[in-house]
Amino acid sequence: MCRPLADCTKRKKSTLPPRTAFFRLLDCLLLLTEVEVLVPCISFSRFPPFFFHHFTVLQHELSLPGFSRGSVVAHHPAMRSGLFGTEGLRKETPRGYTVVVEGTTAVLFPPAAGSSTQIGRGFSDIDKEEVGKQRKDDSCAPNCSLNSKEDNTCGEEDEECGQAVFYNPAQVVNRDLSVCVIACFSQLRKEEPKNKGGTRRGITILEALSATGLRAIRYYKEIPDVRFIIANDIDCDAVECIRRNCEFNEVPCVAPTFQENFPSSCIRVDETTGTVESGGAIFANLDDANDLMFRLATNPTVNPGHRLCLAATQNGSCKDGVDTESGEARGIRPLIQQELVDVVDLDPYGSASPFLEGAVRCIREGGLLLVTSTDSAILCGNYPDTCHAKYNTVPTKNAACHEMAVRILLAAVERVANKHRKYIVPLLSLHIDFYVRCFVRVYTQPAEVKLSPCKLGYLIQCNHCPAFWVRQIAVSRMRVKKRSRKLGNAGEDVTAGSQGNVAKSEEHRLSDSGNARGTNEGGEAHKADEWGWERFPAAPSRRENPKIVSPSLQQIFPSSLRGHCCCVCGASVSLSGPIYAAPTQSAPFLGQLLVEIERRASANHITAVARISGLVRVAMEELADTPLFYQLPDVASFVRVRCPPAPLFIGALGRKGYRCSQVHCAPSGIKTDCPPEIVVGVMMQWKKYEEENNERVVEGGKEEDAVLDIHSDRVTSPPAMIEGGGCGSGDGKSNERGTRKKGRVDQRVPLVKPLSDVDFSYDKQFDFRGAVTGVAKFIPNAPNWGPKRKHQGAMHSAVDAP
Structure with missing residues (x-):
């Protein structure tokens, strides 16, 4: 008769070595199986660690139930996930x-x-x-x-x-955000x-x-x-x-x-x-x-009833589960x-x-x-050859390179999914500090996969100014039914999504985001009909049975480009991509995510509450159908004027009938469905106002700076005098860059004329700043946040050496 189990689990090194305890316990288990006693009812919490390794190996030969060391803890009635144990x-x-x-x-x-x-x-x-x-x-x-x-x-x-x-x-x-996203997904x-x-x-x-x-x-x-x-x-x-x-x-x-x-x-x-x-x-x-x-x-279903296992081979060859040299299992x-x-x-x-x-x-x-x-340096366009090798995209370096990095990664995931008759639906896509983090759902639908080319786009970027356009790599044609063709009422197939610049005859489409700042309630959207809107067309529905075809050059290049030259400065343009141009955020999901973040923040269950809530809020407010964005200081630098306060510039575009929003990866970035010639034209008008105000100051003999009244109807002073005026905080840098470019031979002069009917008055609805909205959206980085080298491996004692 073997000793009691309690004696077998003692760890007195002088009297009972661990190996002896294991073999004595094994004898007890064999006896228990003979009398048909269930093994998992025994408490294994005091057994030495090596026992569970040997028990897993022997359970197949002894016909014992599947068991492991951790499963004992799992049997505890109070142990389960989501308990926030400390x-x-x-x-x-x-x-x-x-x-x-x-x-x-x-x-x-x-x-x-x-x-x-x-x-x-x-x-x-x-x-x-x-x-x-x-x-x-x-x-x-x-x-x-x-x-x-x-x-x-x-x-x-x-x-x-x-x-x-x-x-x-x-x-x-990253980890706090991932916990909240998976918790919302689990509920869904x-x-x-x-x-x-x-x-x-x-x-x-x-x-x-x-x-x-x-x-x-x-x-x-x-x-x-x-x-x-x-x-x-x-x-x-x-x-x-x-x-x-x-x-x-x-x-x-x-x-x-x-x-x-x-x-x-x-x-x-x-x-x-x-x-x-x-x-x-x-x-x-x-x-x-x-x-x-x-x-x-x-x-x-392949090889049912069989499972893959690893068999250790120490010295010599093995055959039929037995070492040929030692004869042991x-x-x-x-x-x-x-x-x-x-x-x-x-x-x-x-x-x-x-x-x-x-x-x-x-x-x-x-x-x-x-x-x-x-690898943000690769995704942001510093190494186009490496980016093509890893992600099948040739990028260009531009002001919106961080959002470009997000869309390059999403395009790579979409193409990989399409190989297996799957497609992705992005829930949240962010560029944070030095890395890209994307949360996407994967679905299987061959009919939807055929429409994936309409979600990808080429970027047409001017080589000397901030102007850019995004065009589809494929367009869809609405097929006409065969009965209509026989009757002679078919006509030509209608091409959908052939132009990214929405014509004035197209219906004004609203963004999925309800927080995007755009036209007034009175409505001045008709002012934008003269120039149209710069939006990426939505992918067609598979219920319409569309036919996907490649676009022509006339469909890829905007009609405003004269001889394939930039309409803003006359310089050459470059073509890069493809990138994922469809919406990268899901506003309904982000609304649920914000509720989850606030719930966990109230219970002190997450650490970086302010940072992740700010990121999610800005991502939820982004325009869904406008890929990439403008850096307001870069536009001002091209026009050679001090950067205006963001609320005034956004208000001017909003009164012209265009929508604007912030972007999560750049505090000074502006997403808008406004064509680039209008963006530069509004900035040119701001420069004209500034020059007129400076002349009045010189004529009056005043040496002090004028003050800008944000509640006045018109601008009566130099820009960027609002305290914390958004993009105006980078005025010195923008002026310095503009001064350096004066001596450059390749410096281009804007071909766009100032827009005369522009209103730069202040309106609170166009102010994104945290001091106005009451929500901090851009939190500074923690110290020591930069990249570092890989791990060096752990130090092992003498027993660890092979």
Whole structure:
């Protein structure tokens, strides 16, 4: 008769070695299976870590139920996702480790390779021995590289010594925003029909490049109704860090079994309400991100009843599951496979383009794809050749390069999705600091994929002035029914969307955003009929059975271009693209997101409240049908005048019948459906007013500056005298740039004449400033937010060496 289980779990090194305890416990398990006693009823919380590795290998041979160390925690009735537990915040940090706290999560960092810091006794010798054995079993070299990150900035101290696993506290904006977006998406999944991807069984999340596991742990703690989270990384140091941090934060960490990826016995869901009542866990997975995503996307009907596993080969060859040299059974580890996920989060170090193919394939219908790219220098047009190699787009450097970077990434995701009969619907697309972050939903519809070329566009950019135009790479023709052709009433096919400049005969289309500043209530939209509007046409509906054709050169180039030269300055123009020109924000979703952010902010559950709420508000107010924007100081610099206050300039355009809005990535940027010749013409009129006011000041002999009354009907003084006058804060820089350009040979003179009927009076409805609206939209960056080098690997003790 074997000893009681309590005796088998004692860790007295002098009397009962851990290996002996394992084999004695194994004898007890064999006896229990003979008398048909359920194994999971035993409390395994006191067992040494190596037991669970061996038990997973032996469960197939012993015909034991699927079980892992974390599943015991998952069986606890109070354990589930979205509880905002703070267990790890109250624990003492083990000696030699560094702790970082963010939200409800505390993560431990081992000392970096080459560091003089030694690991203390915060973890037992058994854990250290298991770490070394795990590294041998996974066949990882101590210097294996990391292809993922949590961020890419840190302070000077970390830059000198390096990091064992990548982490950046400055990107808390990214993580807080992701938590809120996925929480809103989880709620939407419950309300949607099944054919659109709706589910009431909870959501599964894949973090393909997890690094420290901080993001995955926060997802489990702060997002309700999560079934399982796969925290994957190619670095064995990072995977060890994920397991350690899950244990430190008391979050269940499990492994796949030979029967299923996600143990169904570890979770209980009320499918009538879609609420996860208990269970769920994190999978700390060591694998290449692309291999994992392609394996998740494999068809489960191929080879039914079989699963892929890893078999360890130490010395010599293996045959039929037996080592030919030693004759012992190999260690077999099941792989996560054939399981589509609801959310895929890609946050690589650099470009996300190598991971887009696998991410689109392994996501469920209507799933959420989160993509981050930190190679802003490439996306913004500094290296067109590299951008074409990675994203299939040739960009040009311009004032709106940050929004251009967002649209290049979206275009790449759209093209990858189209290969698999899928298309994307952007929910939120932002350029933040040094990276691009996009949240899109992926749907399957071959008929909609055929219309995707109408969502992409070419950028026509003047080489010497701020003027630009965006045109579709394909246009749609409305097909005429065959019966009408027989009757002779067909005529010619009508081409839709052939011109981006909306003619005066076209109906005035309003923006999806209700907060865009435009015409007055009285309405002066008829003034814009003379010049038209510069808007990107909406993609046709598949119900109209359109025919997609390539545009002619006359359709691509605006009619205002004389001989393919800029109508504003007469210079040559360049063609770049393609970019994603359809709407990049979903106003209805962003409204729900703001409510979620405010709810979590009131409970102190997120850190960067002001920053993410400001970004979401500006994104929601952006004009949906006007790709790219103008930098007001650049327009003023081209005209050689001091930059006017933004409220006055926007008001002048609004009274002409055009709409204007701010842009999230540039405080001085203005989105408008106004043609570039009107933008420059209004700025020319502002220059004329300024010169007239300066002459009156000189004639009157006044040396002091005049004062601008923002409540007057007309401008009676030099510009930019309003306190905090928006774009006027950059006046000195604009004047300096204009002065330097006077001596340039290639400096162009505007061909546009000033518009005489322009009203620059102040109106509060055209003022975007936070002092007027009461909402701060542009929050300064945190210190030490810039990029840094990759991780340096963790320092290992002697037991870790192979």
